[in-house]
Amino acid sequence: MTIRQIPPTVAEDPLETRLRAALRAQATQSVPDPRYPPLIEWPESATRRAPRPPWLMPLVAAASVVAITAGIVAMQTWGRTGAQAPAASTAPSVAPPSPPSAPSASTLPTGTSASTPATTAVHQLLGVRVALPTGWVVKDLVLPGGGSPIGTTVCLGPGAECVVTLARLEPTRNPVDVETEGGYLSNPAYCDAADGPQKRVLNEAADVALGGRTADYRFWTWTCGDRKVHDIAQYVVAAPVGYILSSEKADAGTRAAMTFIAANSVLPPAEPGGVRLYDQGLVRSIVAAGDGYDLSIDRTVGSSVNEWTNSNPATYAYHLSTSALPQGAPVPAKGSPVQLFSDGVKVTQLVIPGG
């Protein structure tokens, strides 16, 4: 049954009436009634999946318990005999790499108190030497629409579950935004508004290391009206070549695994002279220079200008070439909030939130 909202009973502003009529006329003129949908070829690989049998999950759980128990017994046996554990088939022949600049403990995101898991495999993925914790594997990633909006993406996780994604950013496909879940400009929606009020909290924000490069780390929790909780954690290396390591199932264990991956993987070095892909802050100075102007900002944290915090005393300098910006791009005033998007070479978009 289609539920259509009843038009407002109170008298409508004439401007609203005019807008409604204009939109209706424009929509109808652009897509007239006789126009029928084109034939669509539904993807064969996405045929409906049969419902999961109710006995499958208990069976998988039981099998997992047996496998883990067997593993523990085997490890204890090796420990008693003093024998060296044989290398796993996927284990590297050398020790896990140390990142060029491993993050200090104080800047690392908080994980679990569990001991750091041992590396079982090192993969070369998207130009990154990725070290995975015990039991984690690389999987194909299936995304709605058949492609990632941010760049080539791979999926990492324990067993069959895809809990963490690693993507190589392609800023011309979708602008990078470190303050948004997923790392690109979007409207994340983890809750169904029909379930009631939802709450989104930024738990942690810090500059940390990901594979030897500086990354913006964010950890959010969404609490939905139906009491479901979604934890989202992500590291965004927002300078070319950029990467994002993110999880929408970022419980403590997953965050610990992400910390491990961040500390033990190696990213390609930053491109010399590369411009940061995203920045936001308050304009501290703006001076005409060359074909545009030089801008310095105090970097802020937060996804909505109403929530921005500015605890960082440093300023960050950019040159904005007017020829690289869209025609009619606004010129910010001193003190105003700005968001800067770049293609890694030059700033290509400037947004004044709420402007």
Place this chain on the structure above:
Amino acid sequence: MIATPTASLVDRTAPDVPALYAAHWRSLVRLAVLLVDDVPTAEDTVQDAFISLYRNQARLRAPEAALAYLRQAVVNGCRSRLRHRAVVRKTVPVVADDSTGAQQDAFDAVGVDTEMIAALRTLPPRMQEVLVLRYWSDLSEAQIAHTLGISTGSVKSTAHRGLEKLRSTLGGAR
């Protein structure tokens, strides 16, 4: 965060996507064309949204959630394409399009309020989205909030500021 709304995707019954396509294709293309101002792009966006739904249908919370999913996917897709277009505009030389004048005349001929549509196009994308969802799709503030992933308070204030900007652009016109 993947582009299309994952929040409503959990194991449940699957909807009949081809039936939804037949029933809602036109209204969704109209929604998209109001956001991107270009029919081929609007059609591509809507097609992508349906393909996306088809691929994820088994994980949809309920068949009733399908239309909301499609609407979100279309709005997100339109926004993504607008941003891509902004990038392309900077790198591809603009060629004078002779069809613009003819198209303008045609719009006038069928009574499109070109002044209002032009004023709408000057608003920030988020403001346009709120106004289009409110006054074309007839969505409630809560539905718009869900579609855009923002609070109902933001919807209310954005709509209010959008209308005031339109009023100002149109010179206080009513």
